[in-house]
Amino acid sequence: MKATISSALRSLGLLHISDRIFYLYQRSKNKKNNTEFELANPEVKLPPDYMMFESYGLNYSKYYNEGKKTAQWILDIVKPYIKFENKKILDWGCGPARVVRHMPTLLGNTNQVFGTDYNPKTIQWCSQFIKSVEFSKNELDPPTVYEDETFDMIYGISIFTHLSEEKNIAWYEELIRVANVGAVLFLTTQGDAYLEKMTEKEKEIYNKGEIVERGKVVEGHRVYSTFHPPVYMRNLFEKHAKVLKHIPGVKKEWGIEQDIWVLKKEF
Numbered sequence: 328m329k330a331t332i333s334s335a336l337r338s339l340g341l342l343h344i345s346d347r348i349f350y351l352y353q354r355s356k357n358k359k360n361n362t363e364f365e366l367a368n369p370e371v372k373l374p375p376d377y378m379m380f381e382s383y384g385l386n387y388s389k390y391y392n393e394g395k396k397t398a399q400w401i402l403d404i405v406k407p408y409i410k411f412e413n414k415k416i417l418d419w420g421c422g423p424a425r426v427v428r429h430m431p432t433l434l435g436n437t438n439q440v441f442g443t444d445y446n447p448k449t450i451q452w453c454s455q456f457i458k459s460v461e462f463s464k465n466e467l468d469p470p471t472v473y474e475d476e477t478f479d480m481i482y483g484i485s486i487f488t489h490l491s492e493e494k495n496i497a498w499y500e501e502l503i504r505v506a507n508v509g510a511v512l513f514l515t516t517q518g519d520a521y522l523e524k525m526t527e528k529e530k531e532i533y534n535k536g537e538i539v540e541r542g543k544v545v546e547g548h549r550v551y552s553t554f555h556p557p558v559y560m561r562n563l564f565e566k567h568a569k570v571l572k573h574i575p576g577v578k579k580e581w582g583i584e585q586d587i588w589v590l591k592k593e594f
């Protein structure tokens with residue numbers, strides 16, 4: 328039912344408007360908790376409300392505390408495959424630094440941490456307030472500003488999920504270009520657990536092993552949504568990398584987890 332309504336709003340070109348209304352609702356719903364968080368944590372630099380909402384949600388405590396937990400969770404998953412000493416780490420699609428702002432502290436100072444995003448306001452905010460990370464801006468299409476074979480680890484949390492099939496492919500090639508041979512990549516996609524959110528027509532496409540694009544809105548924005556059959560992504564990833572881990576997402580009480588892919592660049 329929800330999928331059908333959002334599909335109708337998408338077709339009518341009304342999804343950005345309904346998302347804006349949702350933002351205003353979230354702002355008022357979280358107002359009390361957010362004010363309490365600010366008063367209790369005056370040292371924490373917080374991005375402007377819409378910037379935070381656009382990339383994650385509008386709960387300051389979750390932005391900061393869940394961001395920290397997510398950073399640690401990523402490091403725990405990749406720990407068997409990389410020793411963090413004198414390494415360069417990239418957060419692709421870093422948004423307003425929810426995760427990457429915690430990485431320098433968690434990784435220690437022999438490592439260098441970088442973040443890139445296509446949203447100029449976000450990168451401006453990050454560069455101004457998060458000094459322990461080096462930020463740069465990319466366009467919606469590749470490339471990034473980085474030289475070939477720069478990074479030892481690259482992660483991208485919920486970025487493929489907002490890009491078309493064509494850009495999924497182009498960005499995977501770009502991430503491979505800037506990764507060292509042997510580098511670890513940690514990427515998330517919307518896999519089988521999202522079937523319940525799809526319309527019958529979308530399920531048909533997905534079950535044929537094809538990427539489902541929910542377009543008709545600005546690509547890269549949170550309301551642009553893409554679903555990725557694992558068989559398709561494995562084929563794509565194995566063009567340059569070994570799949571070290573694929574952890575399919577499952578339904579939780581808070582929502583649906585994305586699939587996690589841990590890759591090692593081979594060539």
Ligand SMILES: C[S@@+](CC[C@H](N)C(=O)[O-])C[C@H]1O[C@@H](n2cnc3c(N)ncnc32)[C@H](O)[C@@H]1O
Nearest residue numbers: 382420421422425444445446467484485486547
């Ligand atoms: C759902 S948010 C996730 C942000 C961040 N990774 C996190 O976990 O908090 C998606 C992010 O992808 C960024 N994005 C979308 N298309 C992009 C592209 N082509 N290149 C870089 N970033 C992109 C958006 O600006 C946004 O910050």
